[in-house]
Amino acid sequence: MIGRVFNNRYQITERIGIGGMAEVYRAQDNVLGRMVAVKVMLPQYAADQSFTQRFKQEAASAANLQSPYIVNVYDWGQDEGTYYIVMEYVxxxxxxxxxxxxxxxxxxxxxxxxxxxxxxxxxxxxxxxxxxxxxxxxxxxxxxxxxxxxxxxxxxxxxxxxxxxxxxxxxxxxxxxxxxxxxxxxxxxxxxxxxxxxxxxxxxxxxxxxxxxxxxxxxxxxxxxxxxxxxxxxxxxxxxxxxxxxxxxxxxxxxxxxxxxxxxxNDYLAGRPVMLGGGFTSAQTQVMSNVPPISPMGDGTAVMPAVGGNQHGTSKSGQSHSYMSDNTAPKNNKKKIAAIVAAVVAVVALIAICAFALGGNGDSKEQIEVPDVTGQTLDEAKSAIQSAGFTVGTVQQQYSDKVESGKVISQDPMGKSKKAKGSSINLTVSQGTQEIEVPDLTGKTADEAKKLLQANGLKFKAGAAEYSDTVDKDLVVRQNVEAGSKVAKDTVVTYYLSLGSEGSSVPNVVGQTRSAATTTLNNAGFYVTYDEQYSDSVAEGVVISQTPESGSKLKADGTVNIVVSKGKESKAVSVPNVVGQSEGAATTTLSNSGFQVTTEYQASTSVSAGNVISQTPSSGSELDPGKTVHLVISTGSGSTGGGSDNSGSGGSSTSGGSGANSTGGGSGTGSNSTN
Structure with a gap:
């Protein structure tokens, strides 16, 4: 423990004592440059909640007690699991x-x-x-x-x-x-x-x-x-x-x-009668216990007990003895006279004591007025007291918000009262406004912070709660007056509670594939949900957008939603049936449906020349507008035409035949040739 520094402030230098649940060390306060005593809970009790609660209670109880005869408590806290209290070094x-x-x-x-x-x-x-x-x-x-x-x-x-x-x-x-x-x-x-x-x-x-x-x-x-x-x-x-x-x-x-x-x-120290209740002083009680009872006569006059009577008392040892007895009374007149004298002396002493009690303090000294020195400096007060014929008794110091430091707050006896010349006057002198060291509230609940501030003579106010990545929710994250600073009593200290962590930043996954985006978000501690939509600009399977946006704060286990592209939206229409139609009619029908048309020609014994033998894709198929439908046109049974264009003209002929439906006749074997 020697050399250890608590709270980056109190440096342990020497062990000076040990008790049942704590050790006490001398330490150096490196902030204020003074020697302090640090009471450290023994480690075997630090894990016991009842002991730690009692340890905290000691600090809270003592910190609020202000007296020149009470050890001051300056600070308390916890450092790496060790509980400690910082006190005045006496x-x-x-x-x-x-x-x-x-x-x-x-x-x-x-x-x-x-x-x-x-x-x-x-x-x-x-x-x-x-x-x-x-x-x-x-x-x-x-x-x-x-x-x-x-x-x-x-x-x-x-x-x-x-x-x-x-x-x-x-x-x-x-x-x-x-x-x-x-x-x-x-x-x-x-x-x-x-x-x-x-x-x-x-x-x-x-x-x-x-x-x-x-x-x-x-x-x-x-x-x-x-x-x-x-x-x-x-x-x-x-x-x-x-x-x-x-x-x-x-x-x-x-x-x-x-x-x-x-x-x-104080009465005993000042030589005054000590009142213990019942109307008697300690001195009266002591003397009267050893005096024989006095019997009053009918007219109220006190009468001495008969010398020859059998009066009994009790000795210090508790054994009974007789003050005077017929069987033991000496017959010597001198002894009788001595006994009578002793009895008279006792009565006189009793009367003197009663007179003392009834007459005040019995002091034969002159009774003079006590000067009022409240509000004066200590030196001025001492001078005034001594000049008036009194002595200065005890001088106590006390904090005061109303009386300037160094001046007398009160005196005992009070000013203007009458006291014997030479009596002592006790003074209470102001230490000025009490300066209180502000405790550290960080990490404490609102109730703990309030009680700690009140125990130190300070007032409290709750500020707006704020997010913190280091302090748990509902604990104090900061205070407006720095811990350890000195302030006047009743200063208002504002504390701010934590809302907990605002969360981690959400990474940017726009443009990533759905699989890559999910992995990235999971690794950041978030769950993922997704939706899909068509996009003319984003390829199918790629993330279009995300919620929350990248850079937003989200708590762990939060959920991020991503939108994934389905590619361009399909606008396919059904291909009409043009088989059996003339080439011109078929081309018109398909063009009106938004399709391109290509043709080829071939001989057919079943389809009249110029009509559509077949189409690709077949009728009823779904095809996007702008796509091409291919037609096979019959040339009749005598010849095969080849090649085509979108005009639907031109023809082909077989060798030795003539190209019906051709424009500009050709001869020979020019199949698939276009004129």
Missing amino acids: RGSDLKTAINQRGAINQRKVAEIGSQVCQALSVAHGLDIIHRDIKPQNIMVQPDGNVKVMDFGIARAKNSTKEQTSSVLGTAHYISPEQAQGKELTATSDIYSLGIVLYESATGKLPFDGPDAVSVAMKQVQDEPVPPRELNPEIDPSLEAIIMKAMAKNPMERFATAKEMRSAL
């Missing part, structure tokens, strides 16, 4: 490798990773796309510390129809309980998987493990995880609470959206 390593090398990761870094993955999932979920395979192997950590989510290989729209078995795809260590059971998935399934990723990142260990995928999947459904702080006591209770909420067995008990989970993580 420098760094995957999160799984980092965990394997370092063990537990700094908890603030874990929260930052979780926040960025939540932002990526928010984009996907906003398009009704569920990732289905969130795991640390699919989260790339870049040198700058930011992450990118990749491999939407089994992602699909939640309302698409597909076999039920597809819902259990994924890695067993990270799948949700409903995914392990083959149930319908929602966005909260990705949230569960992300919870496991954060659990593993913060503790260095998986919450559920086993000898095989089935046993791990069963634990996902049935077992509760060990709280992260039991594995790593340094984990902040707020972060632990976020992770455990994300990993709730019941999807309804998890964060409702990735955006909600991201807000909780």
Whole structure:
């Protein structure tokens, strides 16, 4: 594979990874001069339609997802039977490798990773796309510390129809309980998987493990995880609470959206109370769980529990212990006083927490107005934020058709709101109008072309269909915007479908014999039919004309009709009977019928001299006008005349006789002589 060039553009340079159904290579984009990653389907799956469909689906799903925390998909296609996807080349390593090398990761870094993955999932979920395979192997950590989510290989729209078995795809260590059971998935399934990723990142260990995928999947459904702080006591209770909420067995008990989970993580990173629902913060939940119940008096005044009462609680290990007991209470006054002081401190702490919750963030810092920096350049915004007494938090980039590149689209918190001095202001900065690489539509059906264009943020239009000798009927033969060119989002791309081949040129067979013409047309791939007609100019058996004419386009197995000459048309008439007529009468009859006449003379004892003895051809024969009828004229019984002309005069005589009917008498033996 090394050195191979896909689509005359992507030159493979190095293999950088391999998965269950594909290999990933680093490659050089020879058109744009940049490094890319090319994901190539393994050859054993290329012939399997279900795998190729899933491979195409990965490209179509990921290509429409635009986020700084999602690996961009640039292109995809097929080259000599090999399916490939061209993606953004991300420098760094995957999160799984980092965990394997370092063990537990700094908890603030874990929260930052979780926040960025939540932002990526928010984009996907906003398009009704569920990732289905969130795991640390699919989260790339870049040198700058930011992450990118990749491999939407089994992602699909939640309302698409597909076999039920597809819902259990994924890695067993990270799948949700409903995914392990083959149930319908929602966005909260990705949230569960992300919870496991954060659990593993913060503790260095998986919450559920086993000898095989089935046993791990069963634990996902049935077992509760060990709280992260039991594995790593340094984990902040707020972060632990976020992770455990994300990993709730019941999807309804998890964060409702990735955006909600991201807000909780950002609150933790900013030092704000983390709201987990039910009106309590994670800090309140943590403290209140270790404080004895407070009984109100009739007037509503809170009363401390009796020091001598038998109040029970539960230790971290799950064993019951007493806060204070008559049987075990020390009789030492100093210890009683210490217990009372501890109880009072607990109540004061509780009151302080309640005041914190009711009073907002409890920050004693001055509350000042946040400057509105939307529409400003990043440098201007930073300057304004710092001048107002705030700090610049995260800066994200996002495409925008309305805000000029380099200027602030939005901010969090919003301008004009009141925040503590020194708080962080997060910014989203415009990358300008998104430039989209136009996909190659050649050879695709109309539906495939439409979906591909829409997946890339482009619009479509169908042009007039046209003939093509190279592209099959009903497939795209060309497009008006060249594939690979960069255009703005929502650009209209016109595609043209093929009508199939217009056909081959019909050879010229006019002037050939019928046999030769048939052979020529058959060799060109056509059938032949023929008609016949008379022709005064074309010899019999020769082609007079053809339909279609030579040079016309005709599809293979089409039919060509040829017209073959029958020669000149016959106008023959019946020869009249002139036997027994006088020579003059016979000549007149035949001349009137259009025939020429020749004569000869001979003696006859049965036919009177001067009358016709016989004719050739005989009467009733069919003869063309202008042809000759030959007559034999009787000279009587005494002499034989010979020779003739069309005048019917002259005669011949035998030796010693006289030539009756002759003109100018002759003597001797001059038979067949004409006078």
